Amino acid sequence: MAEAYHVDSDVGFINELAGLGGEDLKKCFQCATCSVACPISPDTRPFPRKEMLAASWGLKDKIVGNPDIWLCHNCGDCSTLCPRGAKPGDALMAMRNYNIFEYATPKALAKAVADPKKLPLLLAIPAVIILVLGLVLKLFGVNWLNFAPHEAVWQADYINNYLVDIIMIPTFTGAIAVFALGLKRFVADMHANALADGKTDKQAIDPAGFGRALLRILPTIMKHEKFNECSENRDRSTAHLMVLYSFIGLFIVTGCFFLAEWVFHIEGPYTQVNPVKWIANISALSLIIGAALLLKNRLAKEDQVSGYWDWYLIGLVLALGATGLLTEMARLAGFVGLSAVIYFVHLMFVWSLFAYTPFSKLAHLVYRTTAMAYNEYIGRK
Ligand code: SF4
Ligand code: SF4
Known part of the structure; x- marks a missing residue:
């Protein structure tokens, strides 16, 4: 039997991402078109699909300190092809903005x-x-x-x-x-x-x-x-x-x-x-x-x-x-x-x-x- 996985969802995190430009990320239905379309995504564990999933579930610890989101240059290729209008390019930008916010002091x-x-x-x-x-x-x-x-x-x-x-x-x-x-x-x-x-x-x-x-x-x-x-x-x-x-x-x-x-x-x-x-x-x-x-x-x-x-x-x-x-x-x-x-x-x-x-x-x-x-x-x- 598969191991149970407890998802500790942070709803406030999802809302904050929405305010930073990721308001459409919850429209994602995980088709993976974005990861295939992205010309610079790596072959193994490609982005941005996995980040769209983590963000829409409110998994903040998967997004904060995630090195992959910084490989994206917000070219918009994936957003153009996304069949759901989830704008993964903008969602990744929102995640980067959140990271800057998270690491800044005060x-x-x-x-x-x-x-x-x-x-x-x-x-x-x-x-x-x-x-x-x-x-x-x-x-x-x-x-x-x-x-x-x-x-x-x-x-x-x-x-x-x-x-x-x-x-x-x-x-x-x-x-x-x-x-x-x-x-x-x-x-x-x-x-x-x-x-x-x-x-x-x-x-x-x-x-x-x-x-x-x-x-x-x-x-x-x-x-x-x-x-x-x-x-x-x-x-x-x-x-x-x-x-x-x-x-x-x-x-x-x-x-x-x-x-x-x-x-x-x-x-x-x-x-x-x-x-x-x-x-x-x-x-x-x-x-x-x-x-x-x-x-x-x-x-x-x-x-x-x-x-x-x-x-x-x-x-x-x-x-x-x-x-x-x-x-x-x-x-x-x-x-x-x-x-x-x-x-x-x-x-x-x-x-x-x-x-x-x-x-x-x-x-x-x-x-x-x-x-x-x-x-x-x-x-x-
Ligand atoms: S963001 Fe769009 S293209 Fe990417 S997995 Fe979600 S629905 Fe598919
Ligand atoms: S916006 Fe980012 S994730 Fe989307 S295709 Fe461009 S580089 Fe890849």
């Missing part, structure tokens, strides 16, 4: 970032930090905040770079710490699940082997190779790549100017022909175009579920690029006051990017990379 901040009503409050936090710190320093004779300079040759004439750095560096460091805590639990859970499912027989994770697996999958990520294996939403690959490389470009630019200022004590302003400024301008332009393409793609796909998380990310990326470029354009056109205000708003978005990324959809980049490295490490193809 939970209260994660909840706030997922709540559109809290957006004004979240954006007000960096504004208050910049203003309060700038005004307090003024009391001590340090004039690092000046919204009405007589003339401006660069943005540091309104908000000094040192003021920006002493606000951004701890925020960035805090985000790294949140990611580190989340990833530690995430990797441990993935490994426990993989052992339980028989996907690996390695009892402990070897950090050096994991590092080598990470290096091996980086070209796949940098070229978005998995994305290009899909047919339904392949055009999204270009927009994704533009945003990814823009962020890498802006990260390099920030690093260069940080080193110039803090290590080599080469104070700005830097000339317009400086190659680092060229990288900054090209990256900002590419960020705006990439985000606009993502927006166009989402608006065109009426059958695809788009929630607040999707709009938040696209809006933030667009706002970052636009305010960065407009700060410079307004200053070059002689609108110094306007440029100062736009720069202030730009810094609010930059701070939000650092502080809220571990709780937002952008965290996919970190969790997906880790999960892909883990799958490579255990040899899951």
Whole structure:
């Protein structure tokens, strides 16, 4: 006689997935078309059918720390072919969103970032930090905040770079710490699940082997190779790549100017022909175009579920690029006051990017990379 299996269903989990974009997952009747249709699903224990079953039964422990859900690139091929309209691609996206939420600390901040009503409050936090710190320093004779300079040759004439750095560096460091805590639990859970499912027989994770697996999958990520294996939403690959490389470009630019200022004590302003400024301008332009393409793609796909998380990310990326470029354009056109205000708003978005990324959809980049490295490490193809 078959062994009895007690299903400990978490109804609240099903409802939360529904709120994150998986509202149709319970329509699934387990035909397995999705797993056959998916161009990147492995041959053994393929996804997303088994995840659709686990999610619709409310089996949270089968979804949290599940490395397979991160192999999906939400191309939508399976959703197009699903005979029940269960939208497995969107359901997997909801499961990934849930994982980000689950591994983020503190939970209260994660909840706030997922709540559109809290957006004004979240954006007000960096504004208050910049203003309060700038005004307090003024009391001590340090004039690092000046919204009405007589003339401006660069943005540091309104908000000094040192003021920006002493606000951004701890925020960035805090985000790294949140990611580190989340990833530690995430990797441990993935490994426990993989052992339980028989996907690996390695009892402990070897950090050096994991590092080598990470290096091996980086070209796949940098070229978005998995994305290009899909047919339904392949055009999204270009927009994704533009945003990814823009962020890498802006990260390099920030690093260069940080080193110039803090290590080599080469104070700005830097000339317009400086190659680092060229990288900054090209990256900002590419960020705006990439985000606009993502927006166009989402608006065109009426059958695809788009929630607040999707709009938040696209809006933030667009706002970052636009305010960065407009700060410079307004200053070059002689609108110094306007440029100062736009720069202030730009810094609010930059701070939000650092502080809220571990709780937002952008965290996919970190969790997906880790999960892909883990799958490579255990040899899951
Ligand atoms: S999600 Fe759709 S295609 Fe996949 S098993 Fe369920 S009903 Fe079939
Ligand atoms: S959305 Fe694309 S990658 Fe994800 S499971 Fe469906 S077919 Fe596979």
